[in-house]
Structures are given as C-alpha cells and as structure tokens.
Amino acid sequence: MIICVWNTGSTALKFELIHLTGESLNARGKIEPFEQILAKGSIRRIGSRAAFLSFSCHSKRLEIRESRTNRARRIAAGADLLLQKLLDSQTIAALDEINACAFKTIHLQGADSVAGTVELTPSVLDRMGAYNGVAPAHNPAYLELIRACQARMPETPMIGAFEFEFHQTMPSHAFLYSIPHEWRQKWGIRRYGFHGASHQYIAERVSELYPDRTDLKVINAHLGGSSSLCAIRDGKSIDTSMGFSPQGAIPNATRNGDFDLFAGLWLIEREGVAPGQLREQLCKHGGLAGVSGIAGGNLPKIMREAAEGNVRCQETIDLLTYEICKTIGGYTVALDGLDVLTFTGGIGEHEVDIRQRICERLAFLGVKIDSRRNSKAHDEQELSPNDSRVPVWVIPTHEELIVARRALRVLESCGLGGQSK
Numbered sequence: 203m204i205i206c207v208w209n210t211g212s213t214a215l216k217f218e219l220i221h222l223t224g225e226s227l228n229a230r231g232k233i234e235p236f237e238q239i240l241a242k243g244s245i246r247r248i249g250s251r252a253a254f255l256s257f258s259c260h261s262k263r264l265e266i267r268e269s270r271t272n273r274a275r276r277i278a279a280g281a282d283l284l285l286q287k288l289l290d291s292q293t294i295a296a297l298d299e300i301n302a303c304a305f306k307t308i309h310l311q312g313a314d315s316v317a318g319t320v321e322l323t324p325s326v327l328d329r330m331g332a333y334n335g336v337a338p339a340h341n342p343a344y345l346e347l348i349r350a351c352q353a354r355m356p357e358t359p360m361i362g363a364f365e366f367e368f369h370q371t372m373p374s375h376a377f378l379y380s381i382p383h384e385w386r387q388k389w390g391i392r393r394y395g396f397h398g399a400s401h402q403y404i405a406e407r408v409s410e411l412y413p414d415r416t417d418l419k420v421i422n423a424h425l426g427g428s429s430s431l432c433a434i435r436d437g438k439s440i441d442t443s444m445g446f447s448p449q450g451a452i453p454n455a456t457r458n459g460d461f462d463l464f465a466g467l468w469l470i471e472r473e474g475v476a477p478g479q480l481r482e483q484l485c486k487h488g489g490l491a492g493v494s495g496i497a498g499g500n501l502p503k504i505m506r507e508a509a510e511g512n513v514r515c516q517e518t519i520d521l522l523t524y525e526i527c528k529t530i531g532g533y534t535v536a537l538d539g540l541d542v543l544t545f546t547g548g549i550g551e552h553e554v555d556i557r558q559r560i561c562e563r564l565a566f567l568g569v570k571i572d573s574r575r576n577s578k579a580h581d582e583q584e585l586s587p588n589d590s591r592v593p594v595w596v597i598p599t600h601e602e603l604i605v606a607r608r609a610l611r612v613l614e615s616c617g618l619g620g621q622s623k
Contacts, residue, residue: 203221203610206219206220206302207306208305208351210347213249217602219242220237220238220606223238240260303348305322305360308448309333310330318366318367318398320612321616331345363605363609368399368405372441377393404597405434405437420540420542424546425526425546425550428448429453429526441533455490457489458489494515530564543561543592544594545597561594567592571586572585
C-alpha cells in the first residue's frame, strides 16, 4: 500500500511517499509493516517570495537538494507543487496510485473521545477547526493542506494520526490538572501531550537496541523549534511535558512554555491587552525568542551571541538547559529510575553543546557523556562512555514512518485504501 505522509506547520511543509509492502505480528501483537520510502520532499519559508524546495526520488535516483521557488505562497500551493514533483519525476504515473494520505495532525475538540488515528471526515475537520486557537501554528495549516489534498485526490482516503495518541497510556495522576472537575467533564481540559509520533518512534527504536531488556525506563528529549520530553516505561508514555495545547512545557523557539495564567489575566484585565494579542505574543514572540531578543528563537545564533557576551542569550541557554534537566529529574522520579536517556529533534540531534550541558548537570543520576563521541555524533550514536550507568543516545526521529504505520492499521481495519500495490 502506498501512503503519502504529510507534516506541516504555518511556514513549512514536508512529505514522504512510503510503500508498505506487508505486515508481520510481533510478540506484543503490533503490526510492523515492511516499508520502503519512494520519495520525499519539503518546502520551507512558505509565504515568502523566496521559498526553498527540496525533493528526492529514491527509485529514480533523482535529487533536488534545495532550489528557490516563488510558487509556494500558501500551504495549498506548496502541496500542489510537491504532488506535481511526484508526477514529473515519474515516481508515480498518476495520483490515484496513492492509496491514502496520512497527516501528522495535532489536536481537535473532543480529543478525549478519539482513539488517535482516524479517517478525516467532515465532522473531524470541523472539530479541528474549533481548536484553531488552541493549536494556531498547526491546525489552520493542516486544514488547508487536507483540503488541498482532497481537491487533488477526491477518492483517496484522508487519515489523521493525532499527536496525542501515544500519550493515551498516561495514568490519571499524570494527565489531570488541579482545576474544577467540571472543566474536564464539560470541555475536556486535561494534559494531552504532543510529539507523540516522535516519542513513539524513539520508544520502539530503543526496544530494538536493547532487545533483552524488559520494562525499560526511557526519557526522550525531543528538542527543536518545538520541544517536549516524555517518560516512557516498557514502550508506553507515562508522562509528557506538553499539556492541553502544544504551548506548554519547556521553552520552545517562539512559544512560551509554562507560564502563570494569572499573569495573562492581569495583562488582559489591567493593561487592556486583547486575548488575541496575548495569544500572538505568547505563540510567536515568546520562548527562546522572547528571552533572548533573537528573532525566531534561532538557537545557533543565540549560542553565538552568548559566546560573545550577550547576557540575555546566556540567560536563555541557562533557562533552556535548566528546564530540560529539571523535567528529566522529575521524570526519573515518575519512572522510579532511568535506564536510557535519548535526544532527538533538530536541537537534540545537532547541538553538541546543549547535549553536553544537560548530561553534565545530570551526573548525579549516573549520566555520563563522552565528549569525543558527542562532538563526532552523526546519525544514530551512543554518546556515553562504557562505564555510564545510564546509556545516552542521539537517535534521529522518523515521525512519518509512525504515521504511515498508524494509517495502515486504520485502513486495514476499516477496509479503506483499496488494494495494496
């Protein structure tokens, strides 16, 4: 079965075309398809006059490393451009060869009643739209993307793999907020957690790295423009740092992370800040950008400025690493110990100094990091020396693969997607 997996934000779009050729059942009863990535592509800086497109077709050995385009002013236009690349490269002869489109969707109203991966019916899309203000960087973009794909492929099933699915195993003491009970009953306000596809991929990969270990206690740090941590026990999420929305948790590039609600109420009631203005500030001008003053919260630039003596940038790095370490410490308590620490995401995979700072601060937990291994880490790599009580790894995530596997389960169970090709 050929599944086109989409991942988008407000200014970036990427996809993978994945051929799932069969499935097997392991001892836990999960479907583990054998898969082949046929093609992948991305567009960044959507909406600007100079967006950048990259595309590769594995079967044709075609690769466009990165080229400028002025034809991606919106997410929908970007999707059209990438789909056309699939046809122009002869990866597929026609769009109807795609059995399904799957999307790494974020959130929707009534998430408590959603299994996690579902067909994107009109009702589901309406419920996503109702949460545009809860996930403003993602929900509007996904709705535009989904409708663009429906317009190009009206007979093709559309599947949403919601980011909170992996966290549905959290116990109530981890997902409850100390708020009036009726808020959860009436409006579904609780911790949901996000980055679920990434955390799930790491959980499954760690179990493959340690096949003889059972009940593994893993903490995964997904660090990037958007960051969260997850406590994983025996392959299941038991706690995660994001909450009702992707806005909570440790500081993100431009999103504030944890923040006292009463400070926001004070700004609204006493200073006349409009709710929409407050949302805009916290979503686009908070986080690392807000503390450092560096537009977009660009961490490499923040680190360069910090090295040159910029106090605000130094404070930003201290804040980020402190919040990460504090969360890891708390999750060690939640797990009753720690067996493996993993880093993934753009920052987690590439920022050597951030990993070094975090691991050095966690020495009291038995965490050690080998500076040479850390500095030379490329792709998947163990970073800790042999005598570290807690192994430390960097593992590149592959969210699209998880989304494709989830979508396959829904397609097979519901009889959607036609015959596998």
